[in-house]
Amino acid sequence: MASADGMVEEAVSAVRRTSGSRGAALNSLVSRLPLTPSLSPRKRTTSQSKTEPPLLRTSKRTIYTAGRPPWYNETGTPFKEAFVIGLCGGSASGKTTVANKIIEALDVPWVVLLSMDSFYKVLNKEQQEQAACNEYNFDHPDAFDFDLLISVLRKLKEGKSVKVPVYDFTTHSRRKEWKTIYGANVIVFEGILSFANKELLQLLDMKVFVDTDSDIRLVRRLKRDIMERGRDVAGVIKQYSKFVKPAFEQYIEPTMQAADIVVPRGGENFVALDLIVQHVHSQLEKREITVRAALASAHQGQPLPTTLSVLESTPQVRGMHTIIRNKDTSRDEFIFYSKRLMRLLIEHALSFLPLKPVIVETPQGTVYDGKRFHRQRITGVSILRAGETMEQALTAVCKDIRLGKILIQTNHDTGEPELHYLRLPKEISEDYVILMDSTVSTGAAAMMAIRVLLDHDVQEDRIFLLSLLMAEMGVHSVAYAFPRVRIITTAVDKRVNEEFHIIPGIGNFGDRYFGTDGTIPWYENDDMDC
Amino acid sequence: MLVRELSSTGQSGGGLAFRVATNRRVCRKAEGQHVHHSTRLALCYARTASRGDFVFSADRLIRLVVEEGLNRLPYTECTVTTPTGYKYEGVKFEKGNCGVSIMRSGEAMEQGLRDCCRSIRIGKILIQSDEETQRAKVYYAKFPPDIYRRKVLLMYPILSTGNTVIEAVKVLIEHGVQPNVIILLSLFSTPHGAKSIIQEFPDITILTTEVHPVAPTHFGQKYFGTD
Numbered sequence: 145m146a147s148a149d150g151m152v153e154e155a156v157s158a159v160r161r162t163s164g165s166r167g168a169a170l171n172s173l174v175s176r177l178p179l180t181p182s183l184s185p186r187k188r189t190t191s192q193s194k195t196e197p198p199l200l201r202t203s204k205r206t207i208y209t210a211g212r213p214p215w216y217n218e219t220g221t222p223f224k225e226a227f228v229i230g231l232c233g234g235s236a237s238g239k240t241t242v243a244n245k246i247i248e249a250l251d252v253p254w255v256v257l258l259s260m261d262s263f264y265k266v267l268n269k270e271q272q273e274q275a276a277c278n279e280y281n282f283d284h285p286d287a288f289d290f291d292l293l294i295s296v297l298r299k300l301k302e303g304k305s306v307k308v309p310v311y312d313f314t315t316h317s318r319r320k321e322w323k324t325i326y327g328a329n330v331i332v333f334e335g336i337l338s339f340a341n342k343e344l345l346q347l348l349d350m351k352v353f354v355d356t357d358s359d360i361r362l363v364r365r366l367k368r369d370i371m372e373r374g375r376d377v378a379g380v381i382k383q384y385s386k387f388v389k390p391a392f393e394q395y396i397e398p399t400m401q402a403a404d405i406v407v408p409r410g411g412e413n414f415v416a417l418d419l420i421v422q423h424v425h426s427q428l429e430k431r432e433i434t435v436r437a438a439l440a441s442a443h444q445g446q447p448l449p450t451t452l453s454v455l456e457s458t459p460q461v462r463g464m465h466t467i468i469r470n471k472d473t474s475r476d477e478f479i480f481y482s483k484r485l486m487r488l489l490i491e492h493a494l495s496f497l498p499l500k501p502v503i504v505e506t507p508q509g510t511v512y513d514g515k516r517f518h519r520q521r522i523t524g525v526s527i528l529r530a531g532e533t534m535e536q537a538l539t540a541v542c543k544d545i546r547l548g549k550i551l552i553q554t555n556h557d558t559g560e561p562e563l564h565y566l567r568l569p570k571e572i573s574e575d576y577v578i579l580m581d582s583t584v585s586t587g588a589a590a591m592m593a594i595r596v597l598l599d600h601d602v603q604e605d606r607i608f609l610l611s612l613l614m615a616e617m618g619v620h621s622v623a624y625a626f627p628r629v630r631i632i633t634t635a636v637d638k639r640v641n642e643e644f645h646i647i648p649g650i651g652n653f654g655d656r657y658f659g660t661d662g663t664i665p666w667y668e669n670d671d672m673d674c
Numbered sequence: 675m676l677v678r679e680l681s682s683t684g685q686s687g688g689g690l691a692f693r694v695a696t697n698r699r700v701c702r703k704a705e706g707q708h709v710h711h712s713t714r715l716a717l718c719y720a721r722t723a724s725r726g727d728f729v730f731s732a733d734r735l736i737r738l739v740v741e742e743g744l745n746r747l748p749y750t751e752c753t754v755t756t757p758t759g760y761k762y763e764g765v766k767f768e769k770g771n772c773g774v775s776i777m778r779s780g781e782a783m784e785q786g787l788r789d790c791c792r793s794i795r796i797g798k799i800l801i802q803s804d805e806e807t808q809r810a811k812v813y814y815a816k817f818p819p820d821i822y823r824r825k826v827l828l829m830y831p832i833l834s835t836g837n838t839v840i841e842a843v844k845v846l847i848e849h850g851v852q853p854n855v856i857i858l859l860s861l862f863s864t865p866h867g868a869k870s871i872i873q874e875f876p877d878i879t880i881l882t883t884e885v886h887p888v889a890p891t892h893f894g895q896k897y898f899g900t901d
Contacts, residue, residue: 458745459765466764470754484790488741491734507892541734543727641758651757 211553211562212254212327214588215303216595220625222303226256227427228347229420231334232399233354234392235283236364238410239334242354245411246332249421252428256300256328260335262308263293267316275316278383283336283391290341297347300328305600326599327563330424336391339399349427352420353403356410358392448616448636449623455492455634461485465635468612469650478656482582485612485634486537490578493608493632494541497522497576520606523575525568527552527593530582530654534610538578548572550596552589559644561588566596573601576608582653584611584633585646587618594626604628612653613637615646728896735861735883736786736831742881743827743859744790747771772818776801776830776842779894783829783859797821799842810841815849822850828858831897833867833882834889840874853877862889 217223229246231239240259247255264287267275274280281287292309299306305326309318339345339353362384369375400406407416455461467473467481499515506512522542526532528551535547551565569575577597584590590609597607605628614633617640622631639647655661744767752766773787777800784796797817804811818824826846830839839858846856854877863882867889871880894900 459747459749459767460741460745462765463749463767466752466754466762466766469756469762469764471757472754480792484741487737491738506888506890507896508888508890510888512888543730645758647758648756648760648762649758656757 211555211564212329213555213558213560213562214592214595215329216591216625218621218625220591220595220598222595225301226303226328226331227424228297228301228331228333228349229424230338230345230348230351231332231354232338232351232396232403233336233356233410234358234361234396235336235388236361236368237354237356238364239336239354241411242352242407242417243332243334245417246420246424249417250330250424252330252425254327254329256325256331258297258300258308258325258331258333260288260293260333260338262311263289263296263335264311264316265289266318272316278379278386281387281391283387283395285337285340285395288335288337290344294341294343294347297331297333297344300325300331301347303328303599326566326596329428336396337399339402340395345402350420350423351403351405353400353406354410355400355406355408358389446620448619449627449631451623451627451629452619452631452633452636453492453496454636455489455632457635461488461634469648471651475656475659482533482612482653482657483537486534487540489610489612489632489634490534490537490541493578493610493630496608496630496632520574520576521546522578523548523569523572524578524580525550525593525597527579527581527589528565530657531580533582533654533657534580534612538580546572546575550593552592554589561592563592563596568596568600572597573603575602576606577602579607579609581609581611582613582657583646583650584609584614584618584622585640585644586615587621590618590622591625594622594629598626605630608632613646613650615640615649725896725899732782732831732861732893732897733786736783737789739859739861739881739883740783740786740790740827743857746857746879746881747825770824771827772797772821772824773827773829774799774817774821774842774846776828776838777814779831779897780829782894782897783831787827787829795824799845801838801841803838810837812841812845815845817846817849821846824851825855826851826857828856829860830858831861832889832891832893833858833860833863833871833880834891835864836867836870836874839867839871843871843875843878857881861893862886864889 215222215224231243233239233242243257247257264282267280271280275282296306296308305324307322307324309322311317312319333348338348339351345351365384365388366377366380369380370377405416405420407413407420411417464481464485468478468485473481494517497517499517502514502516504512504514523546524535524538524542525548526535528549532549539545539547546569548568549565550563550568552561552563554560555562579590579593579597581590581593590611594604594607594609598604604626607626607629609622609629609631611631611633612635614631614636616636616638619631619633619636622629637646637649641647645652650656652661748768749765750768752764754762754764756762771791771794773784773791773794773796775781775784775796775798777798781798787794787796795818798815799812800814801810801812803809828839828842828846830842833839843853843856847853853875856875856878858871858878858880860880860882861884863880863885864887865885868880868882868885871878
């Protein structure tokens with residue numbers, strides 16, 4: 145099973161904090177915000193009715209989170225970048241409040257809040273002493289690491305997984321553990337100098353300036369620094385007049401020119417918020433596409449790709465297929481034989497790993513020329529739910545292997561796969577990744593999972609997609625989009641029906657394995673049932 | 675008669691290493707029927723291998739040999755209906771098989787067989803070499819009563835001289851088993867060991883993961899931890 149350490153929780157929830165830097169002031173805001181849409185219903189500020197949590201219940205399953213629809217096209221390349229909203233404004237102008245209200249009102253999943261505070265430069269000893277007596281200028285552009293900020297924002301916009309530093313205001317340094325963020329459809333980026341750099345401005349799709357009266361900002365700042373950060377009045381005023389005010393006038397206020405929208409009065413301005421939200425929604429709608437339909441029509445009648453390897457169809461393999469494909473097979477036998485088949489599949493897959501020669505000494509004192517897997521680690525990643533059934537077979541042949549999980553579900557309204565949950569081991573970019581799903585029909589879920597791995601910088605030719613059964617269509621789709629991913633299966637069926645089931649197929653593998661199919665008569669008396 | 679090495683490649687674990695070599699034939703039978711030998715997978719025991727790693731790797735190899743042995747059992751064609759309502763042309767295995775392990779080291783392979791065939795009958799033969807004459811001596815044998823009409827998967831991991839297996843096959847023949855229904859499952863064989871068994875019983879099938887002049891004779895001690 146997956147070990148607890150080495151796991152990175154990813155930004156798959158709706159709202160993500162990237163910096164706790166503004167300390168308690170922000171924390172109090174954060175605590176009012178739900179961290180995941182699943183746990184607490186979000187309040188709308190723009191309409192009277194409260195929204196339901198995104199809960200979807202059908203006869204067979206219940207989904208508690210909103211998934212992320214495909215962000216790449218049928219060639220596997222990301223076709224849309226995340227929509228970046230840049231929020232600028234003076235210190236204590238209410239940027240964070242506006243950001244959070246936009247996120248609430250947008251009511252879409254996969255929104256990431258990125259704060260410029262995370263990108264403060266690490267201070268040296270001398271600067272730290274200056275900071276301690278309010279002599280360090282935190283409001284000057286030189287205080288920020290713009291290079292890192294731009295590269296992070298660009299990667300995030302491109303859909304890559306990024307690591308964001310966590311700035312510690314007590315030590316003025318970055319914490320050892322950086323935060324991993326992945327999977328943003330919308331990025332809200334806020335900071336006092338977020339419009340102060342040309343390159344940065346080009347990354348922003350929508351630029352909002354929060355314009356709050358300077359008296360109000362001073363009052364807020366006094367209140368916050370004194371009450372929540374335990375500073376004294378004189379020190380705060382000194383810092384304000386020496387750095388904050390001049391910097392605002394010199395660097396921040398002029399950038400209002402760059403803004404698309406200026407929001408006076410910050411978070412109280414509902415009209416402005418509504419306008420922003422409407423605009424973002426219309427921009428997002430323009431970006432919808434249907435991948436599955438594109439997959440279904442492509443690659444008819446092509447020869448199977450060379451990256452595909454099908455397990456030799458020995459009598460035992462055929463015999464096991466006969467048992468697990470038979471609709472009358474009991475669940476006990478279904479599980480037993482599918483596990484046996486998985487074991488063979490995984491042994492077959494491992495034979496594609498690179499080996500290097502080694503010489504070992506035997507107890508008899510002779511030497512033996514052997515081979516050993518010598519490259520990076522192997523990591524298993526299963527596509528929930530059915531892919532999880534293969535984990536056991538993998539751990540049986542690879543000791544101490546790290547396991548990650550990806551939950552992808554089909555949205556029945558659109559027929560598209562959606563990403564719901566993701567947990568991958570840390571630092572997998574150098575690993576060989578064994579990606580497991582029990583069956584691959586159109587290949588839509590497999591493609592999404594591969595895209596996720598690529599977004600985490602896994603090398604394409606180090607991804608092995610393993611499945612008990614694949615349809616030709618799925619093989620083609622995956623191979624077309626990701627020509628270097630190795631595809632390994634125990635059998636390939638010709639067809640897929642209108643419901644995207646493989647023909648003749650195996651039925652719904654997960655349902656049959658876990659016993660969640662609706663066909664069990666209520667009186668079925670399984671000895672092992674509890 | 676058939677000696678076959680499994681075609682597969684392998685992974686390492688701990689101080690163990692597997693070896694992959696190219697296709698080649700190891701030995702030929704006098705009648706011209708050649709002995710098949712494909713890509714080989716070998717496990718070599720480093721002196722430093724921990725027992726855990728050793729058992730882990732040995733079990734993986736055993737599983738592969740057992741799967742290959744099962745492939746040699748008879749089957750018939752059949753058609754089944756899948757949950758989608760379509761037909762699948764498959765195969766069905768025939769009943770009437772059993773496993774026989776040569777004690778003690780052959781018992782290490784029983785679990786691998788059980789993992790593939792949950793309710794298969796397993797007989798046992800205890801053979802020890804006589805300390806003075808070095809000749810294999812049968813102490814005990816217990817088989818399913820109708821073994822004479824069953825196909826036999828004979829399990830013994832290391833074929834060094836082949837004497838132990840020859841004695842075991844003799845016992846099976848005494849119980850009415852025909853040599854041509856015996857499939858010998860082993861992990862390692864010396865060319866000499868395989869040859870002497872085949873000279874004695876030309877109709878037997880031998881499956882092994884590697885044919886190599888030096889057989890890792892410490893298998894039993896290491897697997898059971900009695901060294």
